[in-house]
Amino acid sequence: MNIDLYGFGPALAAGALMTVQLALTALCLGLVLGLLGALAKTSPYKFLQWVGGTYSTIVRGIPELLWVLLIYFGTVNLMRAIGEYVGIPGLELNAFAAGVIALGLCFGAYATEVFRGAILAIPKGHREAGLALGMSRSRIFIKLIMPQMWRIALPGLGNLFMILMKDTALVSVIGLEEIMRHSQIAVGFTKEAFTFYLVAAFIYLGLTILAMTGMYLLEKRASRGFLRSAS
Amino acid sequence: MNWEVIIKWLPKLAQGATLTLELVAIAVIAGLILAIPLGIARSSRHLSVRALPYAYIFFFRGTPLLVQLFLVYYGLAQFDAVRKSALWPYLRDPFWCASVTMTLHTAAYIAEILRGAIQAVPPGEVEAARALGMSKWKALFYIVLPRAGRIGLPAYSNEVILMLKASALASTVTLLELTGMARTIIARTYLPVEIFFAAGMFYLVMAYVLVRGFKLLERVLRVDATQGR
Numbered sequence: 001m002n003i004d005l006y007g008f009g010p011a012l013a014a015g016a017l018m019t020v021q022l023a024l025t026a027l028c029l030g031l032v033l034g035l036l037g038a039l040a041k042t043s044p045y046k047f048l049q050w051v052g053g054t055y056s057t058i059v060r061g062i063p064e065l066l067w068v069l070l071i072y073f074g075t076v077n078l079m080r081a082i083g084e085y086v087g088i089p090g091l092e093l094n095a096f097a098a099g100v101i102a103l104g105l106c107f108g109a110y111a112t113e114v115f116r117g118a119i120l121a122i123p124k125g126h127r128e129a130g131l132a133l134g135m136s137r138s139r140i141f142i143k144l145i146m147p148q149m150w151r152i153a154l155p156g157l158g159n160l161f162m163i164l165m166k167d168t169a170l171v172s173v174i175g176l177e178e179i180m181r182h183s184q185i186a187v188g189f190t191k192e193a194f195t196f197y198l199v200a201a202f203i204y205l206g207l208t209i210l211a212m213t214g215m216y217l218l219e220k221r222a223s224r225g226f227l228r229s230a231s
Numbered sequence: 232m233n234w235e236v237i238i239k240w241l242p243k244l245a246q247g248a249t250l251t252l253e254l255v256a257i258a259v260i261a262g263l264i265l266a267i268p269l270g271i272a273r274s275s276r277h278l279s280v281r282a283l284p285y286a287y288i289f290f291f292r293g294t295p296l297l298v299q300l301f302l303v304y305y306g307l308a309q310f311d312a313v314r315k316s317a318l319w320p321y322l323r324d325p326f327w328c329a330s331v332t333m334t335l336h337t338a339a340y341i342a343e344i345l346r347g348a349i350q351a352v353p354p355g356e357v358e359a360a361r362a363l364g365m366s367k368w369k370a371l372f373y374i375v376l377p378r379a380g381r382i383g384l385p386a387y388s389n390e391v392i393l394m395l396k397a398s399a400l401a402s403t404v405t406l407l408e409l410t411g412m413a414r415t416i417i418a419r420t421y422l423p424v425e426i427f428f429a430a431g432m433f434y435l436v437m438a439y440v441l442v443r444g445f446k447l448l449e450r451v452l453r454v455d456a457t458q459g460r
Contacts, residue, residue: 061435063399066410066427073423169295173403180297187305194306201294201302208293 005199008186015182016203022099022178023165029104030164031157034111039141041116052112059109064167067106072098072174099171107164114156118149151222158215165207179203233422237429240416244426247412248433254326254398254408258333259391265338270345271371284342291339296397299336304328304404329401337394341387348383349375381454388445392438399434409433 005012040052059067075093083091093101122145130140172180183200187193273284291299307313307322321327352375360370402411413430417423449455 058435061438062431063396063410063434065399065402066413066431066434069410069414070423070427070431073417074427076423166293166295169297170400172297180295180301183301192309194302194309197298197302197306201290201298204295204298205290205293 004195006186006190006192008182008190008196011182011186012179012199012203015177015179016207018176018178019165019168019207022096022103022168022171022176023161025096025100026103026107026164026168027161029100030107030111030160033104033108034115037108037112038115038119041112042119056109056112059105064102064106065170065173067102068099068170068174071102071105095171095174095176098174099168099176103164103167103171106167107160110160110163111157114153114160115149117156118153119145121152122148151226154215154219154222158211158219161215162208162211165211166204169204232428233425236420236422236425240420240426241429243412243416244409244429244433247407247409247430248437250406250412251395251398251401251408252437254329254333254401254406255391255395257330258337258394258398259341261330261334262337262341262394263387265334266341266345267376269338269342270349273342274346274349288339288343291336292343296332296336296400297403300329300332300400300404303332325401325404325406329398329404329406333394333398333401336397337390340390340393344383344386344390345379347386348379351382352378381452384445384449384452384454388442388449391441391445395434395437395441 037052037055040048041056043049043052072093072095075098079092080090083089126144126148127140130144135143168178169180172178172184175181179200183196186196190196269284269287272280273288275281303322304325313319313322356374356378357370360374361367365373398408399410401408402414405411407415409430413426417426420426
């Protein structure tokens with residue numbers, strides 16, 4: 001089968017690059033939010049627990065598409081107000097920033113649970129040993145908990161990243177020129193919807209396979225020195 | 232926050248929410264029916280039986296629902312054979328397109344849940360059934376599936392919630408479900424924050440009710456009691 005892309009191949013490739021950029025940027029934001037959320041949920045303070053719990057519950061209960069739309073269309077007035085305050089009239093969130101915030105927010109909410117599970121899975125004795133050695137709380141977290149946490153959290157984060165990668169397609173709704181948007185433009189010209197969306201589907205499949213390979217390598221590295229549990 | 236606007240448009244949003252629930256109900260029920268044979272085949276020991284469901288699951292889990300939705304709704308019209316077929320009145324309708332796509336999509340996920348559950352059934356129980364003289368199929372229907380159903384139920388409830396959220400994508404194929412309705416109302420009122428907030432609350436409430444419902448179902452089926460091995 002020979003697929004004719006009518007010269008839209010480079011545009012789709014550029015879209016794929018944009019998708020990857022979006023996914024990776026949102027991943028960074030999401031990891032930070034997830035860590036903060038997990039810290040809040042496992043902290044001894046009731047208020048912080050409440051903040052973490054509310055964040056993960058509300059964000060996970062509302063569709064990703066709604067977040068994308070809400071953050072893109074809902075923050076226009078807010079951004080304008082901020083822009084006037086700092087002296088940049090007409091400040092607004094572009095589609096990329098809105099997409100990163102929305103997807104990062106959703107990723108962070110799920111990652112909160114993954115990280116929380118990982119923090120709880122680390123034996124209490126390690127923390128106590130750190131305290132006995134006179135380490136500060138933050139030092140214990142960075143030097144003792146975090147390095148061990150990654151190994152436990154990695155499979156869960158990998159799943160979330162695959163979901164994040166597929167959710168980047170939603171940002172095409174607000175006009176960001178990633179794979180789906182470029183396919184839509186191509187369809188508008190060529191009227192060959194099936195061909196282009198199928199190509200888009202296979203680009204996503206390729207990206208998923210890449211991400212799976214990356215996750216496999218990361219997991220292998222993270223679990224070095226540990227016996228593979230019989231499964 | 233402009234509460235009067237929210238209250239004024241509440242009936243319309245509720246109307247959208249009903250459509251959302253309809254879509255989700257069709258998808259998760261039809262998806263479950265489709266997923267049972269898929270899941271059984273996927274957990275087969277024979278590669279030839281396993282290969283096709285594996286490819287199906289890999290495709291549907293590896294591509295975004297939005298792409299699948301566009302493939303069915305916009306894509307199928309590219310072929311004359313489809314446009315001339317008897318199914319065209321259905322495939323032209325966004326509601327049927329969305330239902331079919333969401334069913335196919337969720338079936339892949341449920342099949343994978345089912346595979347995990349089938350493989351998590353303690354082998355001793357299957358061996359006991361076989362030792363009692365049950366045939367392979369009898370053991371499958373009387374022992375493995377009821378057991379796997381209970382093991383997979385929590386994951387299935389997760390999938391239902393995910394489908395509730397995924398149904399928002401149906402708004403991209405012009406369907407006026409909750410998100411689509413919210414966008415239509417915003418086009419008229421120019422109040423995105425209020426209306427999206429109200430729509431979000433609808434989703435939260437629906438998700439909450441579903442979670443409670445599944446908790447109840449788990450209690451009725453005594454999932455916890457059967458979990459002890």
